[in-house]
Amino acid sequence: MSEASQDQAPRGGRRFGTGEMFDGIAERYDLLNRVISLGLDQGWRRRAVRSLELSPGATVLDLATGTADLAIAIARAHEVKVIGVDPSQGMLGVGRRKVEAAGLAGRVELEVGDAQQLQLGDASVDAISMAFGIRNVPDRARALREMARVTRPGGRIAILELSEPRSGLMGKLARFHIHTVVPYVGGAISGKDEYRYLQDSIARFPPPDEFAELMRGAGLRVLRVEPLTMGVVCLFVATPEGA
Structure with missing residues (x-):
């Protein structure tokens, strides 16, 4: 979500993009993702997992883990x-139930935390993933600096984020989906109006080249920026500068 929209208060007093807001939609969150993304979100996560290039025994930090979809996908794909x-x-809470059901409780740990202030030592993890969460961070540059700090030299950082194509037929279709379909379907399924923030947060998120520049300014060397599904989503892959 955009910094501007975070200051708005949805019904019930929960601020958009905060942990409180997501508490209110947690039980329907996975269904909403499947419907709103037309079932494509799991494939996007698999692409992010591959980009981490993990070795057995690695430690991976999954930021904005939510209901643990990406954390589970990583643990299923690699012995990490x-x-x-x-x-x-x-x-x-939803994520812990899913981790337990997947038989991964011994390798996936979920904890409350803030991407802007990680309780981890320097160069303490081998890789970082983050799917559809960087929009919701008030100080994105600070969160990116934290990623650079806690990732070991040579480790991979993979960030998935929704994007709004700016031109062409796909751009028109994507804008219609984001501005019309997402708020309507999200509200209908969840019974709450918080999902209406998506149209604003996606539109306000910087274009891929600008976000890549923000990553560089935070001490990351951007290895590639990969548009997925004709630019509806972007995968940013980086490593700490100097690695």
């Missing part, structure tokens, strides 16, 4: 330890 961090207790 995953630490999932999120500000929403409600989302983590």
